[in-house]
Amino acid sequence: xxxxxxxxxxxxxxxxxxxxxxxxxxxxxxxxxxxxxxxxxxxxxxxxxxxxxxxxxxxxxxxxxxxxxxxxxxxxxxxxxxxxxxxxxxxxxxxxxxxxxxxxxxxxxxxxxxxxxxxxxxxxxxxxxxxxxxxxxxxxxxxxxxxxxxxxxxxxxxxxxxxxxxxxxxxxxxxxxxxxxxxxxxxxxxxxxxxxxxxxxxxxxxxxxxxxxxxxxxxxxxxxxxxxxxxxxxxxxxxxxxxxxxxxxxxxxxxxxxxxxxxxxxxxxxxxxxxxxxxxxxxxxxxxxxxxxxxxxxxxxxxxxxxxxxxxxxxxxxxxxx
Amino acid sequence: xxxxxxxxxxxxxxxxxxxxxxxxxxxxxxxxxxxxxxxxxxxxxxxxxxxxxxxxxxxxxxxxxxxxxxxxxxxxxxxxxxxxxxxxxxxxxxxxxxxxxxxxxxxxxxxxxxxxxxxxxxxxxxxxxxxxxxxxxxxxxxxxxxxxxxxxxxxxxxxxxxxxxxxxxxxxxxxxxxxxxxxxxxxxxxxxxxxxxxxxxxxxxxxxxxxxxxxxxxxxxxxxxxxxxxxxxxxxxxxxxxxxxxxxxxxxxxxxxxxxxxxxxxxxxxxxxxxxxxxxxxxxxxxxxxxxxxxxxxxxxxxxxxxxxxxxxxxxxxxxxx
Numbered sequence: 001x002x003x004x005x006x007x008x009x010x011x012x013x014x015x016x017x018x019x020x021x022x023x024x025x026x027x028x029x030x031x032x033x034x035x036x037x038x039x040x041x042x043x044x045x046x047x048x049x050x051x052x053x054x055x056x057x058x059x060x061x062x063x064x065x066x067x068x069x070x071x072x073x074x075x076x077x078x079x080x081x082x083x084x085x086x087x088x089x090x091x092x093x094x095x096x097x098x099x100x101x102x103x104x105x106x107x108x109x110x111x112x113x114x115x116x117x118x119x120x121x122x123x124x125x126x127x128x129x130x131x132x133x134x135x136x137x138x139x140x141x142x143x144x145x146x147x148x149x150x151x152x153x154x155x156x157x158x159x160x161x162x163x164x165x166x167x168x169x170x171x172x173x174x175x176x177x178x179x180x181x182x183x184x185x186x187x188x189x190x191x192x193x194x195x196x197x198x199x200x201x202x203x204x205x206x207x208x209x210x211x212x213x214x215x216x217x218x219x220x221x222x223x224x225x226x227x228x229x230x231x232x233x234x235x236x237x238x239x240x241x242x243x244x245x246x247x248x249x250x251x252x253x254x255x256x257x258x259x260x261x262x263x264x265x266x267x268x269x270x271x272x273x274x275x276x277x278x279x280x281x282x283x284x285x286x287x288x289x290x291x292x293x294x295x296x297x298x299x300x301x302x303x304x305x306x307x308x309x310x311x312x313x314x315x316x317x318x319x320x321x322x
Numbered sequence: 323x324x325x326x327x328x329x330x331x332x333x334x335x336x337x338x339x340x341x342x343x344x345x346x347x348x349x350x351x352x353x354x355x356x357x358x359x360x361x362x363x364x365x366x367x368x369x370x371x372x373x374x375x376x377x378x379x380x381x382x383x384x385x386x387x388x389x390x391x392x393x394x395x396x397x398x399x400x401x402x403x404x405x406x407x408x409x410x411x412x413x414x415x416x417x418x419x420x421x422x423x424x425x426x427x428x429x430x431x432x433x434x435x436x437x438x439x440x441x442x443x444x445x446x447x448x449x450x451x452x453x454x455x456x457x458x459x460x461x462x463x464x465x466x467x468x469x470x471x472x473x474x475x476x477x478x479x480x481x482x483x484x485x486x487x488x489x490x491x492x493x494x495x496x497x498x499x500x501x502x503x504x505x506x507x508x509x510x511x512x513x514x515x516x517x518x519x520x521x522x523x524x525x526x527x528x529x530x531x532x533x534x535x536x537x538x539x540x541x542x543x544x545x546x547x548x549x550x551x552x553x554x555x556x557x558x559x560x561x562x563x564x565x566x567x568x569x570x571x572x573x574x575x576x577x578x579x580x581x582x583x584x585x586x587x588x589x590x591x592x593x594x595x596x597x598x599x600x601x602x603x604x605x606x607x608x609x610x611x612x613x614x615x616x617x618x619x620x621x622x623x624x625x626x627x628x629x630x631x632x633x634x635x636x637x638x639x640x641x642x643x644x
Contacts, residue, residue: 027349029371048598049351269635276370276631278598309598313591317639 007154007248009196012161012189015062019162022094023058026050026163028170033274038290040298043174045167048279048309052114054235055163055186055307056087056150062159063148064091072097077145079136081107081127082235083308084150089120091148100145102136110312151185152242161189167303168197175299176202178286180307181214181256182236184245190305191252202299205249205256206285208233208264214241214249215256232261232319235282235308257294264288269320271306280311281319329476329570331518334483334511337384341484344416345380348372348485350492355596360612362620365496367489370601370631374408374436376557377485377508377629378472382409384481385470386417394419399467401458403429403449404557405630406472411442413470422467424458432634473507474564483511489625490519497621498524500608502629503536503578504558506567512627513574524621527571527578528607530555530586536563536571537578554583554641557604557630579616586610591642593628602633603641 029044047055064076072095078088079102092099099120103112104127115122125135140147149156163186164177179190191203207215211229217240225240241249259267264281267288271279279287286304289295295302311319351366369377386398394417400410401424414421421442425434426449437444447457462469471478485508486499501512513525529537533551539562547562563571581589586603589610593601601609608626611617617624633641 053598272600272635272638276375276600278594278600313594313638313642316594316635317643320635321639 006244007157007188007192009192011154011158012165012193012196015058015155015158016162016165018062018065019058019159022061023162024050025166028167029275029277031275034270034290037270038298038302040290041301042290043167043171043301043303044275045163045303045305046277047163047305047307048277048283052083052086052090053308053310054083054087054283055160055305056083057090058162059156059159059185059189060084060087060148061091061094063153063155064088064095066155067146071146074144074146075100077101077136077140077143077147078150079132080150082111083310085111085115086118088148089115089118093119100139100143102132102139151183152244154244157185157189157192157245157248159189160186161193163305164190164193165197167305168194171303173301174198174201174303175301176204176295176303178204178206178289178302178304180236180282180285180305181205181207182238182282183242184214184249185242186305186307187214187253188245188248191249195252202254203252204295205253206289206294207256207258208236208285209258209260211236211238212256212258213239214246215258217241217246218250218253218256221250233264233282233285235280236285257289259285259288259292259294263292265319267291268316277306278309278311278316279306280308283307283309328566329479329510329514331514333476333480334487334515334518337380337477337480338484338487340384340387341380341481344383345484346372347488350489351597351599353597356592356612359592360620360624362612363623364612365489365493365623365625366597367485367625367627368599369485369627369629370599370605374405374412375630375632376405376409376605377482377627378405378409379412380484381478381481381507381511382406382470383413383416385475385477386410386413388477389468393468396466396468397421399423399458399462399465399469400472401454402472403433405632407433407437407442408440410470411437411440415441422461422465424454424461473505474566476566479507479511479514479567479570481511482508483515485627486512486515487519489627490516493625495623496520496523496625497623498526498617498625500526500528500611500624500626502558502604502607502627503527503529504560504604505564506536506571507564508627508629509536509575510567510570513571517574524576525574526617527575528611528616529578529580530558530607531580531582533558533560534578534580535561536568537580539563539568540572540575540578543572555586555604555607557602558607579611581607581610581614581616585614587641589613590638599628600631600633600638601628602630605629605631
């Protein structure tokens, strides 16, 4: 992997053109209560209203839409237990092709059903004995499919950056942007967009305390691995940053802050009771960082990306019971 | 009470001008899943995103804003255990005056805190022994306050009609509109707007089965009273239609349908899991009517007003547990 020059603002702008009309331009919400609690003007970019319920559709569709006709005719593939599975399945359907998704045997029925519902074939594996990257790569090679990785791909990263680009267009100036960090694709795309458009805007990643592999890696100046994180923010449970994403984030991200599990729960509750929106745990870390004052001093005008809203009502109730 | 001519489309349009910039123009959401389940193109008007979390702010602010300077200087008053309390409290603050709200002693702390949080004085009464209309009227008279009733007032009704007016503007044609019916103010305002703008659009009220006082009253051609309804849709638990609202609804509403308590719960769950929005039970009855096919045949293009989203996460969890 050579350089961050592999993803530029121009790539993000090109992705924005490709996804226009297929991905939603999601709304930006405001809340006086949130402003008061955060001590700042907060602009909330709602990727929970994105298709498939999370930002992942942006990157998956951008990457898939750039494949050749021949590649598309053969089909695409992905490995994911989460939102990327649905994103690739829907991208395939939108592009008139088929997707094969490798998912753990113990994937919750709702996620499996949603993926199958978009027309994908699901192949299951044992997450305790199988290596999903190796299995996914082998499966794609055998069947002639093109693999769309969840974050280690310039077109995926450029697609994820379009959410921040839209927010910058709608916000009329931001002093800082808060972005959840898992594998780092949303972070890398967002940082590319923000620093390209508005160099003075502070770009801040947010991780669960238990899953701060990117924070630790930035401190050490190299990618480090941590024990597999135990966190309710399942989308952010990466144990090591991506190689490509880290090469970008190391250069462009100003800071990574962390939030506790209870703080994530409180942010979900605030989103529910005051913003009237459903946010999954991974999607709530930016709000949590604002509510619990992880930026000091807090900049006057802050954007935050709510990355997704895929959580069942039952699981939500379980997480928020006292 | 003489005639429905007391509220006209012109009144609703005038209200729209008055509330512009103070009330939110709420978004209209679409969902492919909802369309599939309903068998129609559904346009969801999201008053859960309105200020104070419900449509009630429209009517309260419109009515209060039309008071004389002298009336405003003396202050306004209301009786309510629900969203109207917060609506009048916020309207007073926005207009630089004070509000006194008569609320039952056993009002949930969250609602009481919210009302006080908007700067209102709360006076409590015993709902089992006191008559809120008599108490509220006496209190207002003693203290020289102007009472803003929850629905029996032309300016309140005209204000509530602005949500439907906005939806008609944004929807580019509707075959039917579904509206929750409690006291009938939202229904009367919506029907006035819809029939004024688009006479061919069917206007359908939705009540909980247990609280179908308006449905029964329409069938009999006169206002009838039912036993105090037991329903999770606390905002729709009226036991008799308003005199003014019924005089309008009798003329303009095509039909009232009802939904069961479990159907309301399922609609709340669908809103949460697919639309990613929080809807209170009273706000979900229109969605429930669509999901459970109360319109037969279902018109191709249907609007539905989600009237509010004020429900705590704990109460939500309790209602939706299996």
